[in-house]
Amino acid sequence: MAERYVMSIDQGTTSTRCILFDHGGRLVSVTQREHKQHFPRPGWVEHDATEIWRNLEQIGPKALAQARVGPGQVAAVGIANQRETTVLWDRHTGIPVTRAVVWQDTRTDMLVEELARRPDAYIVEELCGLHVATYFSAPTIRWLLDHTPGLRERAERGDVLFGTMESWLIWKLTGGPDGGVHVTDVTNASRTLLMNINTLSWDDTLLDFFGVPRAMLPEIRPSIQTYGVATRVVPGVRIAAALGDQQAALFGQTCFAVGEAKCTYGTGSFLLLNTGTEPVRSTHGLLTTVGYQIDDQPAVYALEGSIAITGALVQWIRDGLGLIGTAPEIETLARSVDDNGGCYIVPAFSGLFAPHWRSEARGIIVGLTSYITKGHLARAVLEATGWQTREVVDAMNADSGLDLRKLKVDGGMTANNLLMQFIADVLNVPVVRPMVAETVSLGAAYAAGLAVGYWPDLEGLRRNWHRAAQWLPAMDPRLRAEEYDNWQRAVERTFDWIKPSHEE
Amino acid sequence: MPGPVQSIERAAAILRLLAQGSGRLGLSEIANSLGLARGTAHGILRTLQLVGFVEQDEATGKYQLGAALLHLGTSYLDVNELRSRAINWADALAARSGEAVRIGTHLQGKLLVVHHVFRPDDTLQTLDVGMLLPMHATAMGKVLLAYDANAAAAVPDGDLEQFSRRTIRTTRELTRALSGIREVGWAADVEETTVGEASVAAPIRGYGGLVVGAMGISGPVERICDPHNRPRLDLVTFVRDAARAVSRDLGAPRW
Ligand SMILES: Nc1ncnc2c1ncn2[C@@H]1O[C@H](COP(=O)(O)OP(=O)(O)OP(=O)(O)O)[C@@H](O)[C@H]1O
Secondary structure (H helix, E strand, C coil): CCCEEEEEEEECEEEEEEEEEECCCCCCEEEEEEECCCCCCCCCEEEEEHHHHHHHHHHHHHHHCCCCCHHHEEEEEEEECCCCCEEEEEECCCCECCCCCCCCCCCHHHHHHHHHHHCCCCCHHHHHHCCCCCCCCHHHHHHHHHHHCCCHHHHCCCCCEECCCHHHHHHHHCCCCCCCEEEEEEEHHCCCEEEEECCCEEEEHHHHHHHCCCCCCEEEEEEEEEEEECCCCCCCCCEEEEEHHHCCCCCCCCCCCCCCCCEEEEEEEEEEEEEECCCCCCCCCCEEEEEEEEECCCEEEEEEEEEECCHHHHHHHHCCCCCCCCCCCHHHHHHHCCCCCEEEEEEECECCCCCCEEEECCCEECCCCCCHHHHHHHHHHHHHHHHHHHHHHHHHHHHHHCCCEEEECCCHHHHHHHHHHHHHHHHCEEEEEECCCCCCHHHHHHHHHHCCCCCHHHHHHHHHHHCCEEEEEEECCHHHHHHHHHHHHHHHHCCCCCCCCCCC | HHHCCCCHHHHHHHHHHHHHCCCEHHHHHHHHHHCHHHHHHHHHHHHHHHCEEEEEEECCEEEEHHHHHHHHHHCCCCCCHHHHHHHHHHHHHHHHHHHHEEEEEEEEEEEEEEEEECCCCCCCCCCCCEEEEEEECCCCHHHHHHHHHHHCCCCCCCECCCCCCCCCCEEEHHHHHHHHHHCCCCEEEECCCCCCCEEEEEECCCHHHHEEEEEEEEEHHHEECCCCCCCCCCHHHHHHHHHHHHHHCCCCCCC
């Protein structure tokens, strides 16, 4: 048949989504299923990897049914996934040995502090481009091995396997205990703290440092390459790509050239800048990470600025304060006033990420007077996302020596016009939203389609990218400078809130 | 004449019950008070919850009146919410049709543009969100007039404002056009607002089939219409499918 599709699987933090795209990169069908968030103790966040797999078993065939096609009309499957979340499972039974530990989980904070104090800790950032922190996988693996009796021995024998979500799903899709392929892609591997950022292979020094046995690790493969053929969900279809969700969005936004950047606005926000085939080391609080790797071509690197709380602040206004009924209503509320009334909210709920990396900071609302209404708070909520973006862009410009000329955006918050205009205003560059807002899924689809020749080359993909909306800067430069100064002063007031002696 | 609908009577009784006293009741309390089986009460409560008339407290599982009941008079779907819920399908429609897409709602006798997707040709275009357009001269506006009795009631009697030679002139003419729109389920505007421009639109429905907005494409007549100046049927199908997909996501019954 002439009409064939590419399937993407977006295994996200709150849900798993399955989307079929056609040759024009257009969305044909969408299915989605949320999975349960387990919070067994304060600071712990877990997922049931088996539940996620079962969800995929449901939504995969449903996406095909919605488009009235069979697996035979799917050219390839690509996977994008929540990054760093750690799954350990038994290779013989295919059953996870514990619940998956989610990137937000902070159970390793003591361990991380201990590791970071070691005299040889400097080697970590030098080898893998990341600093030791709770959300990367290596400390989690170590913690699980230390706290589960007998697990280390089983891992050393290779009876227990490690993987991030894409590894787990690829292994299950390709047969599980019956010949499942145990692989990971470079972008996901680059978030473990175990991969050498230059050689793109597991590094013995790092494995030693974290005490992780090599036998449990998947094989590192390019992001875009056929890993195997599915025997479940979409039998007979090639699994041809995997990328961490943020890297998938970079690919879906067709940021293929050095200097191109995108920001995905969801629960948190992630700005990635393509820096080409050489890793750029940050001196301004950004992460060095792999952007993507096509087959045996050289890997393309990216600088990443991660912002912990953006959409989550809107959720807090909704669920924590009950000021709005749904997230989009924040815009209605914010438009009920003309400005922030002098009020600023810095959402350092669990410290600040890029570019500050202050884990002891906590959130504040400053500038409160009796004049402030909930409308002003709503403005301050949206502006917090704008200013946090500005801080990351300033750091990117300083690290890369390039000046960002335009920002491509995607994610749930891009439906908010007031926010998008504000971001254009404070960055003083055009903000553009592509026709397909589901760039994470699209990126995974593009990658898989490229691997199997469904799309010929990057240029072809670029031609599929179309502008759906654009916001141009329109803020008076004096006002911008004043407001930025106010924001920065507000940020400073969040520092040093948690006392160093107080350890949880 | 058929008798009263039992489940509606029961739903009304449940709402009355919740409106009295502290207003937070568990399933058994509600079922016992009204002498209903738990299953029956639960079914009705779930439906009431779906339409927003009842809310369930996550921690205690108890039911109370929903916020939607308190705001029954005001617009029941926030326009920013509508945009968020429709954005994927609006993008898909623009990509498929190759034309600009807009979503509109009724605001005080005018059509308010709440979402706009550029024509996918990467030419310079500016966002129209927030713009007010005439109801009787646009495809989206006519869809809303056809399905939203309040919007229709806001149209003054007599002669209508003219934007081009083809704009509908009188309320009588308009009434005839609207019944035609209700018959086919979509509306068109061929050079009724602007010479050389045409548009096609279909209704977006929410729970119970209530029309909450309109979604449509617009572009040059020669691209939107066939040689007889009638909207191309393939484009009409794209528009209707997209509006239906949004409606389905908003919880509308299938039609
Ligand atoms: N119109 C809006 N205005 C402001 N914030 C919004 C709006 N719509 C959604 N949000 C926020 O965006 C976030 C949801 O975005 P998105 O659906 O992209 O989630 P996500 O972080 O990608 O989740 P996942 O990891 O499960 O895919 C929520 O935090 C929500 O509060």
